[in-house]
Amino acid sequence: MSATPGQTVGPFFHYALPYDGDRDLVAPGAPGAVRLHGTVRDGAGAGIPDALVELWQADPQGRVVQQQGSLRRDGHTFTGFGRASTDRTGEYTFTTLVPGGVDAGLPFFALTVFARGLLDRLFTRAYLPLGDAAPDALLGSVAEDRRSTLLCERDEQGFRFDVRLMGEGETVFLRYPGH
Amino acid sequence: MTPAATIAVMDSQATISAEIAALSKEYDAGGIVETQPRVDYRPYRSSTLRHPTKDLQQADPEGVELWAPVFGARDVDPLESDLTIQSGGEPVGERMHVTGRVVDGDGRPVRRQLVEIWQANAGGRYVHQRDQHPAALDPHFTGMGRCLTDDNGTYSFTTIKPGPYPWRNHRNAWRPAHIHFSLFGTEFTQRRVTQMYFPGDPLFALDPIYQSVVDPAARERLVATYDHDVTQHEWSTGYRWDIVLTGSHRTPTEDA
Numbered sequence: 001m002s003a004t005p006g007q008t009v010g011p012f013f014h015y016a017l018p019y020d021g022d023r024d025l026v027a028p029g030a031p032g033a034v035r036l037h038g039t040v041r042d043g044a045g046a047g048i049p050d051a052l053v054e055l056w057q058a059d060p061q062g063r064v065v066q067q068q069g070s071l072r073r074d075g076h077t078f079t080g081f082g083r084a085s086t087d088r089t090g091e092y093t094f095t096t097l098v099p100g101g102v103d104a105g106l107p108f109f110a111l112t113v114f115a116r117g118l119l120d121r122l123f124t125r126a127y128l129p130l131g132d133a134a135p136d137a138l139l140g141s142v143a144e145d146r147r148s149t150l151l152c153e154r155d156e157q158g159f160r161f162d163v164r165l166m167g168e169g170e171t172v173f174l175r176y177p178g179h
Numbered sequence: 180m181t182p183a184a185t186i187a188v189m190d191s192q193a194t195i196s197a198e199i200a201a202l203s204k205e206y207d208a209g210g211i212v213e214t215q216p217r218v219d220y221r222p223y224r225s226s227t228l229r230h231p232t233k234d235l236q237q238a239d240p241e242g243v244e245l246w247a248p249v250f251g252a253r254d255v256d257p258l259e260s261d262l263t264i265q266s267g268g269e270p271v272g273e274r275m276h277v278t279g280r281v282v283d284g285d286g287r288p289v290r291r292q293l294v295e296i297w298q299a300n301a302g303g304r305y306v307h308q309r310d311q312h313p314a315a316l317d318p319h320f321t322g323m324g325r326c327l328t329d330d331n332g333t334y335s336f337t338t339i340k341p342g343p344y345p346w347r348n349h350r351n352a353w354r355p356a357h358i359h360f361s362l363f364g365t366e367f368t369q370r371r372v373t374q375m376y377f378p379g380d381p382l383f384a385l386d387p388i389y390q391s392v393v394d395p396a397a398r399e400r401l402v403a404t405y406d407h408d409v410t411q412h413e414w415s416t417g418y419r420w421d422i423v424l425t426g427s428h429r430t431p432t433e434d435a
Contacts, residue, residue, distance in 0.1 A: 001284055003425045004400050005215050005392045007374040008223075010359060012307040016297030016323035017361060043228035056367050058243050068251030071293075071325075081248035102242030110243050112370050117225030119216040119391050121372055125238075138238050146233075165229050175235035176244075176368040178284065178426040 006120035021073045023084035025096040034158030037093040043166030047090020051115035055082040062100030106136045122173040126161040189350040198222045199390045206393040214397045222387035240428045244367045250293040260326035262338040270320035272301025272339035274415040280332045284426030288332025295361040297323045303344030355382035369424040376402045
């Protein structure tokens with residue numbers, strides 16, 4: 001069966017998709033809480049004020065969480081899912097836990113990016129800094145000069161991951177088999 | 180900026196329509212079937228600086244990508260699927276029911292999963308600060324809803340038929356009436372945001388967002404059908420729109 005085509009999220013999603021607590025998978029200041037943040041930029045390098053980033057990740061033990069409650073958080077259950085619309089400067093921020101690697105894979109945040117002007121959603125991975133780890137299959141398949149676009153940078157509160165939709169330093173976006 | 184100054188820098192519908200026609204002709208001549216929108220689609224001016232120029236990187240889904248977030252009764256109140264009862268009075272417009280099934284690329288129902296919608300009111304106005312065109316806001320309509328699919332993959336909303344509305348892509352640009360849909364599958368890779376349109380809309384040929392899906396048959400998949408069996412006696416009209424997500428990668432046995 002052929003998939004229903006995607007369409008842009010448009011300019012008016014702000015009263016529908018964001019919700020209270022959307023970007024706080026855990027409360028800021030909770031034990032183990034880190035910040036994952038960055039700027040979504042367009043082809044001219046300008047921050048995109050009407051983008052939306054979704055986060056899906058494993059828990060710190062590398063378990064894939066299958067718990068409801070992402071839309072109405074109870075303050076105790078880590079669901080692994082969050083959503084953050086960008087601010088006027090194009091910046092998004094999540095408060096979350098550091099993901100573990102699933103099934104001995106490298107740990108990463110799975111991200112989906114939406115924006116006005118972007119006709120279909122884009123997928124990417126924000127890997128934790130590699131340290132001594134060897135690149136996995138995906139990182140190994142990416143040209144070396146673009147690999148860094150898939151890696152978070154550590155900063156004081158957690159991790160920084162900028163998304164460049166287009167142009168210099170363009171983020172590597174993913175296509176999955178059968179899509 | 181005065182309206183005159185705005186108009187001066189805007190392209191005409193004729194210019195946009197000519198670009199749409201040229202891209203369509205080029206697609207027809209190419210002989211390669213496309214099923215998704217082009218992210219690089221010049222007639223939609225906002226896409227100019229907002230699309231990747233490099234090929235997408237082929238990735239085998241792994242880890243969390245093989246799973247989707249779980250939503251359930253704690254996340255969604257059943258009343259959220261009725262957009263006509265959210266603001267203490269009957270909204271203006273044509274009350275309608277829209278329902279359909281969400282299935283994966285193999286035709287399997289996507290069960291108990293989140294569907295979110297948002298839309299303009301009957302006059303084509305969104306409850307959003309950025310929508311300032313002079314059509315009335317409806318105090319009884321906000322235009323956002325949520326539901327969970329049932330065990331058959333069926334979603335269902337009661338709402339008001341949205342109106343078409345003007346936008347600033349070009350001079351005298353109007354969007355065909357549509358409802359925005361946000362969908363999750365059983366895997367992260369199936370995430371989809373799209374728009375549902377209404378049959379026979381005269382604005383289809385003029386709209387660069389709809390036309391960004393250059394394949395006519397694929398475009399048709401965005402259009403609901405009127406279904407008299409969904410229409411209810413002296414109450415509401417009915418539309419049906421089925422949604423197919425992309426294929427899944429997990430083997431079915433793991434779904435148990």
